[in-house]
Amino acid sequence: MSDESTAPDHTAPDHNLSGRTSARDDRDHGSRAGTTEGTATHLTDIIGRAEPFENRPRASVVHDDETAKIVAFEFAEGHELGDHAAHHPILVQVLRGRVAFGLPDRTVVLLPGEMLHLTAGLRHSVRAIDPTTLTVTMLLPRT
DSSP: OOOSOOSOOOSSOOBOTTSOBOHHHHHHHHHHOOOSOSOOOOOOOOTTSSOOOSSSOEEEEEEEOSSEEEEEEEEOTTOEEEEEOOSSOEEEEEEESOEEEEOSSOEEEEOTTOEEEEOTTOOEEEEESSSEEEEEEEEOOOO
């Protein structure tokens, strides 16, 4: 009987027959990757940060830097943003309420906790079914 440990060796990549690294190696790499330099921005008080206008939603910038711009929208029930498009890919996330999100080929009802990704230039519209707070994150190109 050997005194050697039977624990996996995490010092060398685990290659499969195709020569690619395994999922285990990817997880190990992820735990070693990164930096301690950089910033983390904690965003709070997004819901209700602005009252909607009488006949249309109100937008307020929550965060803006070189990688992303996040805008919060407050809708009253029935408010609409007509057909439009964004110059950049976007992520739309509903924080409270419900919206009917019109796309070229269908309408999606977005609920709290749901997210929708749109590619740049995709036409869409938004109609609030309930009083709603949603965020739009514009994914800006890397420079």
